[in-house]
Amino acid sequence: MNTEEIHGLLAEQFGDAILELKTEAIDPWIVVSADKIVDILTFLRDDERLQFDHLNDLTAVDFLEPDEKKAKKFPYDPHLEIVYHLSSFGLKHRTVIKISVPRWKNDEPGSHPEIPSVAGVFGIADWHEREAYDMFGINFVGHPNLKRILCPEDWEGHPLRKDYDFPLEYHGIRGM
């Protein structure tokens, strides 16, 4: 089943929560609204026609160009995207679901954007969401154990954000 047909099924089921369909990309994607993501992924997993039983990857992308000179040529507006790559073992098809959120909640630098956690739908989302929290500072609401996974627990900042400041020291260990 291709992404247009999947989009059709989702739009029929969820209506306004399905925001955008992009077909001219290499991997076509569907943008959905954040507050419905748990229902949407559950539907994708359980529906007989779709059977998306494998969450290949869950990650985020920070669309920002911190360098002012380069920013003029930068083709995207500043925002964060959470990307879900799904596939089906039985039907052997693939799709991409995306959520787009502002970089900071209410545009206050430092306050983490909030997304419902899908750890209850796919077991692996637990660790992927912890990594996304660690690297991007996204607050997955309803996650059973939202702690840093790769960085130490007392690490400051979220390294994969584009405006991240590299620390000069960590517990007396000098860097750079």
Next chain:
Amino acid sequence: MSMQVEDPRVIEFDVRTDEMLVNMGPQHPSTHGVLRLLLKTDGEVVSEVTPHIGYLHRCAEKIGENLSPPQWIPYTDRMDYLAAMNMNLGFSLAVEKLIGMEVPEKAMNCRLIIAELGRIASHLVGMGAYGLDLGSFSPFLYAFREREIILDLFEETCGARLTYSYMTPGGVTHDLPGMITIPPGLAQLTGHSPDMELEWKDAVLMFLEWLETRIREYHTLLTRNAIFIKRTAGIGILTPEMAKSYGCTGPVLRGSGIDYDLRRDGEEIYTRMYKGYNFEIPVAPFDAAPHGVELGDNWSRFYVRMMEVVQAIGLVRQGLEKYETAEGTYREGFKMGSKLPSDECYLETESPRGQMGFYIVGSGAAEPLRTRAKSSCFCNLSVTAPLCENTLLGDIPSVVGSLDIVMGEIDR
């Protein structure tokens, strides 16, 4: 102060065991690298396992945002350092998918031969190290002896023994070599003179022929060994539902009975490499399984790997045969600073440990906006916590070892 007990036998009933937290790792030998498991034990029974990772985190994804794709290839080597060739392949294909490049037949053929040899080397380590985890030392030595010859053959191909950077966007860096001096290990094992000169291809064929006869030996050493069966059969059972939910892939998934291999079921850009080749995909349950083996246990996962080695031998042989007639060149030009389109792509390939995914987002510059390496071991390891619940302490290395993890890939 001494205490009087009326009946000494009462003490027996009064002894209670306390819950204890035990740290296993990060320097424990059977955790395969720097993995730390926090075990909550009550006597010998482990009630809870919490894996702590990140000791080998080297910010590979952040570095990837500041380098062009060919410059990032060496970083992929250092993820799964036991199957670096397959890591190179996964990332190169993802870049080719992003820029819409098709590599010539010859390049695909070289990639297939080398990637399958890499799979054999990786599974040999997986097998040897697993034997070591369970207290059997000899298979480890045999496995490394065999792997050494593959590393020698790789050294002749690209100059490196562990971190190859051999497959790059556009093809491979060198064509397969011509005449070489026989690898010392192979000369010794086959009884040839160490000064013997032969074609690289013939050296590979000679090695495969020799390896094939050894596989029966591994089966007697481990697969059919009564102690090994006792330690693996019926332990660490991963149900198909759990394997799906936790995103397990590769031999771990196929050990749970799900017939899915990206070499057959993957995207066209990857599967066309394997077009025209005959190979089977070993999936549990097996007819050859000894008594006590259940679907998705340690033994099944181990046996899938052993069977994949046999299939890989066949694939390399077919590849070498097709090499003679393969058309085109081994390398299509990829300009170092060429700009990436403002698009994105995600591609998974079947690496020996599972489906390794690379996600690249371009923004019109030479450096990608985001490079993401989705690790197969990361997902396979995440299942340890539910898998090790209420097992015996001694079975923890047996379960973790059967997942065949490499920490370099998990922590990136």
